[in-house]
Amino acid sequence: MVTITCVRGDITQQHVDAIVNAANSSLLGGGGVDGAIHRAGGPEILDACRDLRASHYGKGLPTGRAVATTAGRLPARWVIHTVGPRWSNSEDRSALLASSYRESLRVADELGAMTVAFPAISTGIYGWPMNDGAHIAVATVREAKTTVREVRFVLFDEPAYAAFTAHLGL
Template identity: 80%
Template sequence: MTDITFVRGDITEQAVDAIVNAANSSLLGGGGVDGAVHRKGGPEILAACRDLRASRYGRGLPAGRAVATTAGRLPARWVIHTVGPRWSAAEDRSALLASCYRESLRAADELGARTVAFPAVSAGAYGWPLDDAARIAVETVRGTRTEVEEVRFVLFDERAYEAFTARGR
């Protein structure tokens, strides 16, 4: 059984096997979590992402998918990049958001990772309502078969931390 924990903090400082990056489809860095991962992880992560773009993901990583790279200078061993969907009032994209968590856990299993730290995927710049993002994240992790022993949700601010811990009870 996977233990689920909640931490208020900076995902780039987590000493876990893998951290999940809320990436954009280009895989080449951006704002929020993605920008922090690339800045703090150093050029090794960008080089690995460029290799992915030159080979398997020429058009970028589609929403709901996940792919792993080195963690560069981060305390984690790997970074699992996943692209969350943008929230839409007109279209239910919940299955794509859930897929981000499932696919990231699948990638973690392929790596042999036992501890994985997740941010609140899609709940920042992509506009997903925080309570719903927390519900989808926690329910999906709980419902996914994995060899990961600990999933740590690392939330940057108090509002996100409260939303996720409320779902974790």
């Protein structure tokens, strides 16, 4: 069974096997967590993402899917890029958000990663309400069939940390 923990901090500073990037479909960097990971990891991550775009993901990575690259200069072995859905008041996209977490764990399993750090996917500029995002993240990881031993939710601010720890019962 996977151990789930929460920490307040910077995901780019986590010493884990894999860091999950809340990427956009282009895989070529952006704002928020995506931009921070690309900046801290250096050009090796962008080069690997460009290679993915040139080969398997010419139209970009679909929402809810995940793919891995090198971690460049980060204190991790890999970055697992996943595209979370944008929040919608008129359409339930919860299954896509859950898929982002499940697919990231599937990729981690393929890599042999034992420790994985996740951000709060889709809760930034994609507008997903933090409490609901935390609920989906925690429930999905708890239910996942994975060989990963530790999932660490790395939350940037106190409201995110409070939402995730509440759903973990901490």
